Amino acid sequence: MIYPEIQRRRTRAVRVGGVVIGGEAPVVVQSMTNTATADADATIEQVRRLAEAGAELVRVSVPTKADTAALKRIVADSPVPIVADVPFPFDRALEAIDAGVAKIRLNPGNIRDRGQVRRVIAAAADAGAAIRVGVNEGSVVDRTDDASHAADLARPLDELMVEKMAEYLAVFQEADFHDLVLSAKSHDAVTTVAASRLIAERWDYPLHLGVTHAGTAATGAMRSAAALGALLCEGIGDTIRISYAGDPTAEVAAALELLYSLRLRPRMGLDLIACPTCGRALMDMEPIVEQIRTALAGVDFPVSVAVMGCVVNGPGEAEGADVAICAGKGKAILYRGGKRLRTVSLDEIVPAVVAAVGEIGKSRR
Amino acid sequence: MIYPEIQRRRTRAVRVGGVVIGGEAPVVVQSMTNTATADADATIEQVRRLAEAGAELVRVSVPTKADTAALKRIVADSPVPIVADVPFPFDRALEAIDAGVAKIRLNPGNIRDRGQVRRVIAAAADAGAAIRVGVNEGSVVDRTDDASHAADLARPLDELMVEKMAEYLAVFQEADFHDLVLSAKSHDAVTTVAASRLIAERWDYPLHLGVTHAGTAATGAMRSAAALGALLCEGIGDTIRISYAGDPTAEVAAALELLYSLRLRPRMGLDLIACPTCGRALMDMEPIVEQIRTALAGVDFPVSVAVMGCVVNGPGEAEGADVAICAGKGKAILYRGGKRLRTVSLDEIVPAVVAAVGEIGKSRR
Numbered sequence: 001m002i003y004p005e006i007q008r009r010r011t012r013a014v015r016v017g018g019v020v021i022g023g024e025a026p027v028v029v030q031s032m033t034n035t036a037t038a039d040a041d042a043t044i045e046q047v048r049r050l051a052e053a054g055a056e057l058v059r060v061s062v063p064t065k066a067d068t069a070a071l072k073r074i075v076a077d078s079p080v081p082i083v084a085d086v087p088f089p090f091d092r093a094l095e096a097i098d099a100g101v102a103k104i105r106l107n108p109g110n111i112r113d114r115g116q117v118r119r120v121i122a123a124a125a126d127a128g129a130a131i132r133v134g135v136n137e138g139s140v141v142d143r144t145d146d147a148s149h150a151a152d153l154a155r156p157l158d159e160l161m162v163e164k165m166a167e168y169l170a171v172f173q174e175a176d177f178h179d180l181v182l183s184a185k186s187h188d189a190v191t192t193v194a195a196s197r198l199i200a201e202r203w204d205y206p207l208h209l210g211v212t213h214a215g216t217a218a219t220g221a222m223r224s225a226a227a228l229g230a231l232l233c234e235g236i237g238d239t240i241r242i243s244y245a246g247d248p249t250a251e252v253a254a255a256l257e258l259l260y261s262l263r264l265r266p267r268m269g270l271d272l273i274a275c276p277t278c279g280r281a282l283m284d285m286e287p288i289v290e291q292i293r294t295a296l297a298g299v300d301f302p303v304s305v306a307v308m309g310c311v312v313n314g315p316g317e318a319e320g321a322d323v324a325i326c327a328g329k330g331k332a333i334l335y336r337g338g339k340r341l342r343t344v345s346l347d348e349i350v351p352a353v354v355a356a357v358g359e360i361g362k363s364r365r
Numbered sequence: 366m367i368y369p370e371i372q373r374r375r376t377r378a379v380r381v382g383g384v385v386i387g388g389e390a391p392v393v394v395q396s397m398t399n400t401a402t403a404d405a406d407a408t409i410e411q412v413r414r415l416a417e418a419g420a421e422l423v424r425v426s427v428p429t430k431a432d433t434a435a436l437k438r439i440v441a442d443s444p445v446p447i448v449a450d451v452p453f454p455f456d457r458a459l460e461a462i463d464a465g466v467a468k469i470r471l472n473p474g475n476i477r478d479r480g481q482v483r484r485v486i487a488a489a490a491d492a493g494a495a496i497r498v499g500v501n502e503g504s505v506v507d508r509t510d511d512a513s514h515a516a517d518l519a520r521p522l523d524e525l526m527v528e529k530m531a532e533y534l535a536v537f538q539e540a541d542f543h544d545l546v547l548s549a550k551s552h553d554a555v556t557t558v559a560a561s562r563l564i565a566e567r568w569d570y571p572l573h574l575g576v577t578h579a580g581t582a583a584t585g586a587m588r589s590a591a592a593l594g595a596l597l598c599e600g601i602g603d604t605i606r607i608s609y610a611g612d613p614t615a616e617v618a619a620a621l622e623l624l625y626s627l628r629l630r631p632r633m634g635l636d637l638i639a640c641p642t643c644g645r646a647l648m649d650m651e652p653i654v655e656q657i658r659t660a661l662a663g664v665d666f667p668v669s670v671a672v673m674g675c676v677v678n679g680p681g682e683a684e685g686a687d688v689a690i691c692a693g694k695g696k697a698i699l700y701r702g703g704k705r706l707r708t709v710s711l712d713e714i715v716p717a718v719v720a721a722v723g724e725i726g727k728s729r730r
Contacts, residue, residue, distance in 0.1 A: 001502075003551075004523045004559040063675075087675070109681070137366075138673075138681030153684070158369045186368075187638050187671075187682060189626050193598050194369040213640045213671070213682065222590045222619060223626035229591025230598035233558050245639045245654065254587060261554050261588035273552045273578045274610045289610065306552075306578070308503075310428075310452070316474070316503030317552060317578065319518070 017081025017102030022206025038066035071099035108168035109139025137186035158194035189227035206238035382446025382467035387571025403431035436464035473533035474504025502551035523559035554592035571603035
């Protein structure tokens with residue numbers, strides 16, 4: 001089977017510590033701590049857990065001087081590059097760059113003084129730090145006077161976000177600073193998609209994708225996957241963060257699952273395809289699927305296994321999977337590499353699949 | 366705030382019992398039973414549970430004559446239109462139409478004899494039943510001889526699926542039968558997106574979207590939401606099924622969540638936006654969010670509530686929500702309809718939000 005591939009939009013490559021965002025690099029998974037950054041021990045502990053879960057960059061928020069004071073140790077002890085999120089005073093940006101972070105995140109809605117932005121750009125250029133310019137729905141509306149406020153509220157939000165981005169980027173262009181990553185986030189999936197599309201049309205800087213305040217893992221998964229999936233399917237997006245309320249390691253698992261499902265990253269271990277057990281199923285699927293999942297949980301190479309309950313879609317799916325089982329009446333057909341191997345009894349299914357996967361493992365060593 | 370809207374592709378309207386797919390109709394949520402259809406009692410019970418969960422159409426598989434024999438009772442007792450999935454013998458299609466189903470689903474890969482297809486079309490036209498022509502990855506490759514098999518395997522899967530669709534549709538066009546819904550499904554998200562895009566370009570029949578064999582709810586959510594979200598964001602899709610292994614009511618909840626998150630359907634009840642509790646949070650978010658969720662679980666009108674832990678994104682989000690709370694140091698600001706109402710102590714947050722939502726409820730009655 002020849003599966004179509006996502007054609008990724010070509011962007012500039014931006015170096016963030018040892019990680020590259022954009023260019024030919026795979027989509028980078030990032031997350032953010034929810035500890036007080038000033039508590040260096042707790043933050044380092046969470047950064048490590050996020051890195052173990054698969055985060056390739058971790059962002060920490062630095063609203064206070066106590067937070068930036070903790071950064072040097074966090075940067076030194078982190079297994080992945082650290083990004084500092086600078087919500088307000090521009091001094092925090094200078095302190096963070098001084099502490100050695102690989103990237104800072106600025107929000108055009110919060111640090112507007114051009115002179116201050118120029119000083120941050122100069123410091124980042126000296127230190128080799130990248131900058132994300134991240135526009136958020138929450139800080140894009142001008143509240144300095146009633147007239148501007150009313151005018152901004154009357155405009156489509158996606159256009160307003162991109163206009164603020166353009167105004168802000170002018171300072172970076174004047175300074176000839178291009179180690180930039182851009183983002184436009186909203187809690188609303190459609191707005192995130194629309195604004196990110198506009199940005200992708202207009203600039204060739206890499207894009208950071210995320211939906212803000214998506215909710216808990218239970219409620220936020222569909223919203224995040226819909227928005228990020230839509231953009232990634234259009235080839236847009238160089239780094240992603242899924243943001244859930246609660247334990248951030250769940251964010252990383254979800255982000256990886258999204259990239260696996262779009263084949264933007266090879267899944268190490270088992271990719272199990274199971275048919276949804278309709279009335280046609282000729283075997284009791286769930287226990288067999290679970291036994292196979294348990295038996296192959298430790299697999300450390302990419303392998304796909306399809307478990308199909310009937311012959312309607314079974315043979316076709318079997319041709320696309322490394323190992324497949326397709327149930328008939330009281331027996332099943334075992335496939336390997338898209339080819340029919342032999343008929344097995346229902347009892348033999350699990351050991352036969354495990355053995356076939358084991359052989360593939362040997363051949364890949 | 367003016368949020369951008371998805372511009373839906375305009376398709377023909379197709380009537381399926383009392384439900385319309387395509388045209389101006391909202392995206393229809395459907396699901397499929399996993400009982401043996403021949404067991405009418407168990408099937409009716411599951412159809413009712415799916416309808417209660419929000420399924421507007423329910424599909425049942427009819428591989429055997431015992432299954433179609435149960436259809437008359439199932440159709441009579443179902444609160445929603447019933448769709449019969451006809452995997453193989455074309456007699457099942459005729460029997461299902463005779464039993465009064467509102468739609469049948471045919472797979473071009475399985476019923477190829479043109480004379481048989483013509484008889485099914487004639488019966489559907491007489492009975493006023495719609496037909497879904499559903500191409501699946503699993504049944505699209507020609508296996509009648511080695512040369513055709515090799516040729517099909519060498520072609521991009523999405524193009525092959527659409528070519529099979531075109532060949533099959535010729536018979537329907539000859540018969541001037543247009544009560545059609547089309548679908549092209551794969552377990553692979555990118556293939557599902559690519560094939561559905563090609564179909565949407567070529568025909569104006571409404572599209573049914575789904576990813577086959579997506580996995581369990583835990584693993585299949587990202588894959589399904591990415592593919593369906595991508596298509597829906599492009600305006601493609603008139604009815605959706607999310608397919609999980611296991612209890613199908615979880616499919617319906619996920620499908621609804623996806624449509625809510627893209628604003629393709631108004632969420633009845635609470636839409637809770639909570640910030641992801643980063644290091645900036647000035648209150649302990651999780652217990653407050655959970656107390657608000659619990660207190661407002663019974664709300665039966667659409668209302669959005671934003672709970673923001675700090676002033677970075679808080680005021681902006683507050684302007685987009687019906688009711689919002691934005692924490693400062695030791696106190697919080699209450700918003701209603703985007704306007705600042707008053708400052709409340711942290712203890713007052715939950716009752717103040719509940720009271721504000723209650724007032725909105727009264728004003729909407």
